[in-house]
Amino acid sequence: MSKSEPLKIDAVIDLPDNNPKDTANHPATQARTEVAKRGRRGTLELWLPKLVVAPSFLLSLVFVYGFILWTGYLSFTKSRLLPKYDWAGFIQYQKLWASERWWVACQNLLLFGGLFILICLALGVLIAVLLDQRIRIEGTLRTIYLYPMALSFIVTGTAWKWMLTPGLGLEKLMHEWGWTGFTFDWLVNPDMAIYTIVIAGVWQSTGFVVALFLAGLRGIDDAIIKAARVDGAGTWRIYTRIIIPSLRPVFFSTFMILGHIAVKSFDLVMALTGGGPGYSTDLPATFMYTYAFTRGQIGLGSASAMVMLGGVLGIVLPYLYSELRGKNHG
Amino acid sequence: MVESMPGVKQRPLMRAVVYVPLILTAIYFLLPLIVMLLTSVKTMDEIRAGNLLSLPATLTFEPWAKAWDKMGGTFTNSFMIVVPAVAISTAVGAFNGFVLTKWRFRGSELLFGMLLVGCFIPFQVILLPMARTLGLLGLAGTTGGLILVHVIYGLAFTTLFFRNFYVAVPDELVKAARIDGAGFFTIFWRIILPLSGPIIVVSVIWQFTQIWNDFLFGVVYSSGETQPITVALNNLVNTSTGVKEYNVDMAAALLAALPTLVVYILAGKHFVAGLTAGAVKG
Amino acid sequence: GEVEVLHWWTSGGESKSVEVLKQLMEEQGHTWKDFSVAGGGGESAMTVLKSRVFSGNPPVAAQIKGPSIQEWAEEGVLTNLDTVAARGQWDTLLPTVIKQAMKHEGHYVGVPVNVHRVNWMWVNPKVFEKAGAKIPTTWDEFTVAAEQIKKAGYIPVAHGGKPWQEATIFESIVLGIGGADFYRKAFVDLDRKALTSDTMNRAFAILKTIKQYTDKDAPGRDWNLATSMVINGKAAMQFMGDWAKAEFANAGKVPGEDYVCVPVPETSGAFIYNVDSFVMFQQTRKEVQAAQNDLAKIIMEPRFQEVFSLNKGSIPARLNMDMAAFDRYGVASMNDFLAGSKENTLVPSLAHGMSASASVRGAVCDVVTNFYNSDMQAGEASKRLAMEVMAAQ
Amino acid sequence: MSALTIRNVKKSFGNTHILKGINLSIEAGRFLTLVGPSGCGKSTLLNIIAGLESPSSGEILIGDRNVNQLSPKDRDIAMVFQSYALYPNMNVRKNILFGLEIRKVPKAEQAAIVDRIARMLQIENLLDRKPAQLSGGQRQRVAMGRALARDPKLFLFDEPLSNLDAKLRVSMRAEIKQLHQRLKTTIVYVTHDQIEAMTLGDYIAVLNNGEVQQFGTPDAIYNDPANRFVADFIGSPPMNFIPCEVVGSSSQGFGVKMTHEGGDFVLEASGDLKPWLGKHVVLGIRPEQITHVVTSRLDERGVSGHACPVHLCEPTGPDTLVTTSINQTKVLARVRPDTAGTPGQSMDLMFDMNKAVFFDPTTGERLRFQLLKAA
Amino acid sequence: MSALTIRNVKKSFGNTHILKGINLSIEAGRFLTLVGPSGCGKSTLLNIIAGLESPSSGEILIGDRNVNQLSPKDRDIAMVFQSYALYPNMNVRKNILFGLEIRKVPKAEQAAIVDRIARMLQIENLLDRKPAQLSGGQRQRVAMGRALARDPKLFLFDEPLSNLDAKLRVSMRAEIKQLHQRLKTTIVYVTHDQIEAMTLGDYIAVLNNGEVQQFGTPDAIYNDPANRFVADFIGSPPMNFIPCEVVGSSSQGFGVKMTHEGGDFVLEASGDLKPWLGKHVVLGIRPEQITHVVTSRLDERGVSGHACPVHLCEPTGPDTLVTTSINQTKVLARVRPDTAGTPGQSMDLMFDMNKAVFFDPTTGERLRFQLLKAA
Numbered sequence A: 001m002s003k004s005e006p007l008k009i010d011a012v013i014d015l016p017d018n019n020p021k022d023t024a025n026h027p028a029t030q031a032r033t034e035v036a037k038r039g040r041r042g043t044l045e046l047w048l049p050k051l052v053v054a055p056s057f058l059l060s061l062v063f064v065y066g067f068i069l070w071t072g073y074l075s076f077t078k079s080r081l082l083p084k085y086d087w088a089g090f091i092q093y094q095k096l097w098a099s100e101r102w103w104v105a106c107q108n109l110l111l112f113g114g115l116f117i118l119i120c121l122a123l124g125v126l127i128a129v130l131l132d133q134r135i136r137i138e139g140t141l142r143t144i145y146l147y148p149m150a151l152s153f154i155v156t157g158t159a160w161k162w163m164l165t166p167g168l169g170l171e172k173l174m175h176e177w178g179w180t181g182f183t184f185d186w187l188v189n190p191d192m193a194i195y196t197i198v199i200a201g202v203w204q205s206t207g208f209v210v211a212l213f214l215a216g217l218r219g220i221d222d223a224i225i226k227a228a229r230v231d232g233a234g235t236w237r238i239y240t241r242i243i244i245p246s247l248r249p250v251f252f253s254t255f256m257i258l259g260h261i262a263v264k265s266f267d268l269v270m271a272l273t274g275g276g277p278g279y280s281t282d283l284p285a286t287f288m289y290t291y292a293f294t295r296g297q298i299g300l301g302s303a304s305a306m307v308m309l310g311g312v313l314g315i316v317l318p319y320l321y322s323e324l325r326g327k328n329h330g
Numbered sequence B: 001m002v003e004s005m006p007g008v009k010q011r012p013l014m015r016a017v018v019y020v021p022l023i024l025t026a027i028y029f030l031l032p033l034i035v036m037l038l039t040s041v042k043t044m045d046e047i048r049a050g051n052l053l054s055l056p057a058t059l060t061f062e063p064w065a066k067a068w069d070k071m072g073g074t075f076t077n078s079f080m081i082v083v084p085a086v087a088i089s090t091a092v093g094a095f096n097g098f099v100l101t102k103w104r105f106r107g108s109e110l111l112f113g114m115l116l117v118g119c120f121i122p123f124q125v126i127l128l129p130m131a132r133t134l135g136l137l138g139l140a141g142t143t144g145g146l147i148l149v150h151v152i153y154g155l156a157f158t159t160l161f162f163r164n165f166y167v168a169v170p171d172e173l174v175k176a177a178r179i180d181g182a183g184f185f186t187i188f189w190r191i192i193l194p195l196s197g198p199i200i201v202v203s204v205i206w207q208f209t210q211i212w213n214d215f216l217f218g219v220v221y222s223s224g225e226t227q228p229i230t231v232a233l234n235n236l237v238n239t240s241t242g243v244k245e246y247n248v249d250m251a252a253a254l255l256a257a258l259p260t261l262v263v264y265i266l267a268g269k270h271f272v273a274g275l276t277a278g279a280v281k282g
Numbered sequence C: 001g002e003v004e005v006l007h008w009w010t011s012g013g014e015s016k017s018v019e020v021l022k023q024l025m026e027e028q029g030h031t032w033k034d035f036s037v038a039g040g041g042g043e044s045a046m047t048v049l050k051s052r053v054f055s056g057n058p059p060v061a062a063q064i065k066g067p068s069i070q071e072w073a074e075e076g077v078l079t080n081l082d083t084v085a086a087r088g089q090w091d092t093l094l095p096t097v098i099k100q101a102m103k104h105e106g107h108y109v110g111v112p113v114n115v116h117r118v119n120w121m122w123v124n125p126k127v128f129e130k131a132g133a134k135i136p137t138t139w140d141e142f143t144v145a146a147e148q149i150k151k152a153g154y155i156p157v158a159h160g161g162k163p164w165q166e167a168t169i170f171e172s173i174v175l176g177i178g179g180a181d182f183y184r185k186a187f188v189d190l191d192r193k194a195l196t197s198d199t200m201n202r203a204f205a206i207l208k209t210i211k212q213y214t215d216k217d218a219p220g221r222d223w224n225l226a227t228s229m230v231i232n233g234k235a236a237m238q239f240m241g242d243w244a245k246a247e248f249a250n251a252g253k254v255p256g257e258d259y260v261c262v263p264v265p266e267t268s269g270a271f272i273y274n275v276d277s278f279v280m281f282q283q284t285r286k287e288v289q290a291a292q293n294d295l296a297k298i299i300m301e302p303r304f305q306e307v308f309s310l311n312k313g314s315i316p317a318r319l320n321m322d323m324a325a326f327d328r329y330g331v332a333s334m335n336d337f338l339a340g341s342k343e344n345t346l347v348p349s350l351a352h353g354m355s356a357s358a359s360v361r362g363a364v365c366d367v368v369t370n371f372y373n374s375d376m377q378a379g380e381a382s383k384r385l386a387m388e389v390m391a392a393q
Numbered sequence D, E: 001m002s003a004l005t006i007r008n009v010k011k012s013f014g015n016t017h018i019l020k021g022i023n024l025s026i027e028a029g030r031f032l033t034l035v036g037p038s039g040c041g042k043s044t045l046l047n048i049i050a051g052l053e054s055p056s057s058g059e060i061l062i063g064d065r066n067v068n069q070l071s072p073k074d075r076d077i078a079m080v081f082q083s084y085a086l087y088p089n090m091n092v093r094k095n096i097l098f099g100l101e102i103r104k105v106p107k108a109e110q111a112a113i114v115d116r117i118a119r120m121l122q123i124e125n126l127l128d129r130k131p132a133q134l135s136g137g138q139r140q141r142v143a144m145g146r147a148l149a150r151d152p153k154l155f156l157f158d159e160p161l162s163n164l165d166a167k168l169r170v171s172m173r174a175e176i177k178q179l180h181q182r183l184k185t186t187i188v189y190v191t192h193d194q195i196e197a198m199t200l201g202d203y204i205a206v207l208n209n210g211e212v213q214q215f216g217t218p219d220a221i222y223n224d225p226a227n228r229f230v231a232d233f234i235g236s237p238p239m240n241f242i243p244c245e246v247v248g249s250s251s252q253g254f255g256v257k258m259t260h261e262g263g264d265f266v267l268e269a270s271g272d273l274k275p276w277l278g279k280h281v282v283l284g285i286r287p288e289q290i291t292h293v294v295t296s297r298l299d300e301r302g303v304s305g306h307a308c309p310v311h312l313c314e315p316t317g318p319d320t321l322v323t324t325s326i327n328q329t330k331v332l333a334r335v336r337p338d339t340a341g342t343p344g345q346s347m348d349l350m351f352d353m354n355k356a357v358f359f360d361p362t363t364g365e366r367l368r369f370q371l372l373k374a375a
């Protein structure tokens, strides 16, 4: 399971800065010109990798970090329809946290994000484990689980809205099938509407989780399972005690991916409920959009975006840290 | 992975425990597609009369024709955006991954971390600044502008994929090639790229879906004639006046999803295989 | 020149109207570049517009209305249309309220397309007949009638549960029980006293009453589906602007016979207007500037105004039109409009963004829909209304 | 009573027959090593014994009980895997205790066991580490500890030392040997290293091509190989195989004729080679049986000295390997470093025919002859 | 002229000093092996020579030219990697030719080279296979072929045999040796297997802790180790280290006192141990220098026989290792299998002190003494 940390060759690349003296001291003068010539060619080679990543670096610097700063600045202005650049202090943040709707959006994010991640994970792991039992129709099933990922949220929203609309979709179906007492009005019930977003979100994203975990399961060393069986563990215990726990890195990655989907969820809400009934299904992403773009309160929208970003980074940075700190898991 | 154990008979009960939940969940996943398909070939009268799953009495392809009529034109737009954007972001991601794993330099890890943050920023944050920048670049409302946007915000993911994949490729290959006299690009082209099949599949599928399905950038940064298909779909589905033609909506939704569906059905296997090959190492 | 026009009229009669405009423009030798973004009553379109303007690449013209025109003009990005207006004598052709809305600091920056009346109530007389009820003109009568209808097994009020629809009903109620002056004080001047007044409380209470007579599946429903409930005879009435007429017409219903259209109870003399309009964004290219002027001119021409209003169920924005082509409700609307303009009972629609900025409109919608969808008390609602409206300014 | 009996076990994967009828049996407390080239089916056989795979046919008896139908956990075995197979999510302590926990051994007893094992394997300070934080040798010991924590009827070791470097390997080998001597459990031990096989096993089974080539004590395997494969596989540097003609020798016995650049000589055989007189056989003689001349031994029977051309000298440290060529075959001799000759010249080598063996040149089967009485 | 000179090369990763000043130099055409325990910096040094890593300080000269600033491809070297590093996407032919292609060798010449290499390494029939379809030994040969296809100034081999099983290893070792003798190129060869180091190298450099412990011929390294580390590291089974007291011996010389259960005896030293008389030293004597008694050798100087208790006998095949205990230290003797005693009893062992060495008990440094004239 453990892979050896690949050797770093950074030293090679840093060579010119490290050892400028060496050439100077070198006694073989007759070879010097040639060395110098090759040295220049060598230098290009040393710079090439950096040149190759430079565009990405610059793009990210400008288009991610620059824009974050830009938005951050806007959140301290009174910008409305279009950006204005007069410093206004924390007024937008005060407004934000005083806004009932923002609190609802945050609560919704917790509820939706929590459930969405939890159900996706649970269902994804369950399906992956079952799929891993040498199923004959695995290929077909896998495609079925995976295809919703191929659909855009606009499509997902349209389809689910149509199905969940009381009196039209599922409810009608059940009534016609003879279960006349069946009611399913979550979509229109302000207290329950957020759960319909969970349903559609789960439907869309679980396939990806299945794929990730299937990949993880396939990557587990056979011998470990054999060892557990010799140790006397049954299938259930092998999964609960050995396999699932050793998929920790996969859990971790999945959690991150789902988490960011949850935070970024915008299209889905727009397509399915449009934030309603009322603003009962508002999420920070839709909140930000609504204020910054439809209500012409760019300052407030920017403030909400910054808070949102802070939240996301709060989750993501530890992940990045561990990702870059070397492979202490697995 | 858990093979049948000798001595433990494959009891039908056990098999049922495996198959029943699988089939049930499969139905849950399949239902919307079936509903959409069925609805898209029914007439509005039938839709009003029947239920979600009632079979169409008369098959009609008129909704499809209508949907095609309204959106067909934007198909090309989407392809014009998606193909170069996927190609460029995948290529750049591959180069980045290559450098970040095989040509590390001081600060390369930090750079990677920096790029990775790009995966996680909510896109609303950059909507307006991007608009301004595109305007300054003279790319506002053009296909080129959209391609640029998708490349920039796709880079983080493609770099992540390739980097995680290349970490598992032995460094010795690169060393051997350097001794053999190969330079940076030769090594990439001749040694690394031929190994990257699985992860290219992952990256292409991911990017293709993301970009094809994108609505936000599409709607904000396109102009009338460069609109991608999702915007057209939205215009069709989301209008507030006129009679709701669910069959046309569904046909349009399916139409818009067709390329991605095809990609998934054809390459789904390689997607999982590619992930196994290293894309998800925590 | 080439004109790119941003609008959100993508379906039904609207898109037909756009076709007409396109045709007219092309007759003038211009190329029409359609740029439509549907969804959310123009919300998506506004986002796009904002980013386009901000990117320095604004469309030639865009569908914008109400105070937003002033806001955009404030940013200094709109084209001055005074020359066209002078040549077309807009000053004489346009009613005062509309004129005011189209001008910024005395200069024309917008072109009105049509006028919608928001405070209509659409009625299926057959349902009333069957229930033995009388079409209400006051809210007390409404309650009586609704009870009867409910007993008869029909849905009294067809409702689409979206914030803007709830706000639409609410503003009609406010106009009815508070009168035009109160309405203006509350929704135009955003006066705190008015917003927290008893009248406002009563309006909220009536809104809650109406909710009792809607079906439980209403939330999230599109307005046109609600309309079709009235058309089909499932429901007895719907509160909706005159654009609903297109639905009845599409369904082949005969006005006065299959459906009846009356003002919302207690608002008979008053008129909540919703004016669709275009603004032009400053352009550098000469030929495009010429095209802008042509576009403005064409929009104001009777030919377009008529076709457009016929398609949309509205009335032309311009005065002195031949109303022969319009049905009885169109004519009635026109008359009410003219009368209202004299009696000063014309008020701008808040729900449709005519009376206040988008943020205020949003805040009001938030409170109203939140009240409608929860068991909040009316007093609490008006207090919150005032608070949110203040915060949104 | 035999602790483990393998009766005619066959195993095929599809059409590939991996095991073609294995019969083995060992008594309780004995140490059996399975050796054979890579891919010959050693691990497969071990897995079958453990119940991790089921045989295509044949039966496995542990004690007197047929365990074919028993699942691994009911067979009362412990196994060390080639790749260690430590549970990556558990620390060392948990790894060792997992099997006990499952078998519901009382907590107090568990603690005592883990203490004992940790002391025995000197991993006390590693107990809280995760496998990823251990070096190869440490992992190997933990894997061992996991097996030793239990007190099973049978231990199975699958090449437990193959991943270690030479130095560590030697010391681990000694530890395993001591362990077995102390615990007296039955052990089946797979390796492809013949030194391990020789030093550790009470018995060795040499596998090739899915068949047991020979089953016997290390001494028998080394000195009395059943066929050319076994003779070749066991021993490093490997046995010399010299094709040669059988002739009557001087002392009424028989001999084999050796030819090299310098001339001919005859090596006297201790067996009655009459049936093969005049025919060709293959002489198998190990490098250490061709050595520098020790004068005092030259009178021993079957021992003789002959000058041979030296082609190559390879000093390995303790010994020097001298390559010569006889009957057009490369022949390796192992001599004391200070006695080694110079390449290109010739040196006297002493051939000890007492342990030499003969093979059929076509089948590779061992030729067995009656010992001739001493002259 | 020296083909490769390493001058005071140091290398640190952050605060870890991996190489602490390496100085080595070999002439053209010679074979240098680098040995040392795992992690001592062998691969790092090789990588520095190849230009794949740069030294923190110091210089590398190939021929007379300082190559510090040269990139690997300009250094005219070929390298075989520990892990082979075959290009998985290319078949064997392409793998071999890649370096030539890049260097724009004409097509016709390429074909000739690949033919020659394939014949030399006997991989003609594998040329169209991909690496994944090759066995370990075949891969190893391809990796070798890739290096041999070119005609570089310097070959670098990084443990090329470590992944092979014992059998294959022996035969590949011989092949490499022959190759070198034929090609006469300069080779630097890393290994942690001392047998490889001994048999292949013209010179051996023993590395530990980032320093060269000893640099010399195999014979010098084996028989004349510079310190206890070298003595211990080279040789398997390893040298015995017996702490003992220096006493005056019978024959006017000096001896060291040995004590075991059966009594005491003195081993005569060939050196002038006077400075240490009465003090303690560590005697280093290799297992093969403690062996069964060969009567004829007992009269040799420094050779004596003593009865020792047998604790353990380990037959390894060619030899049997007998464990005894002297001065409370475990001592290993290597005897001919048929002479080995029985555990629990005692046997006569012959000690050959001629190659014995002595170490300072505290520093582990070798103690060097003047040879005493023969009595």
Ligand SMILES: Nc1ncnc2c1ncn2[C@@H]1O[C@H](COP(=O)(O)OP(=O)(O)OP(=O)(O)O)[C@@H](O)[C@H]1O
Residues within 6 Å of the ligand: D013, D016, D018, D036, D037, D038, D039, D040, D041, D042, D043, D044, D045, D192
């Ligand atoms: N599931 C399987 N399907 C097909 N062939 C298999 C399977 N498992 C093993 N084999 C084959 O069976 C043969 C024996 O494998 P096994 O693992 O028992 O070898 P081994 O003797 O342990 O080798 P090594 O010394 O390399 O570990 C091999 O050739 C292998 O390729």
Ligand SMILES: Nc1ncnc2c1ncn2[C@@H]1O[C@H](COP(=O)(O)OP(=O)(O)OP(=O)(O)O)[C@@H](O)[C@H]1O
Residues within 6 Å of the ligand: A007, A008, E013, E016, E018, E036, E037, E038, E039, E040, E041, E042, E043, E044, E045, E192
């Ligand atoms: N990039 C690096 N950063 C930090 N330490 C490193 C790096 N590369 C190697 N090392 C350390 O340097 C030491 C020497 O490594 P090297 O690979 O040279 O050992 P080696 O002698 O080749 O060992 P082996 O016989 O196991 O191959 C090791 O302890 C290793 O952990």
Ligand SMILES: [Mg+2]
Residues within 6 Å of the ligand: D042, D043, D044, D082, D158
């Ligand atoms: Mg095996």
Ligand SMILES: [Mg+2]
Residues within 6 Å of the ligand: E042, E043, E044, E082, E158
């Ligand atoms: Mg190394």
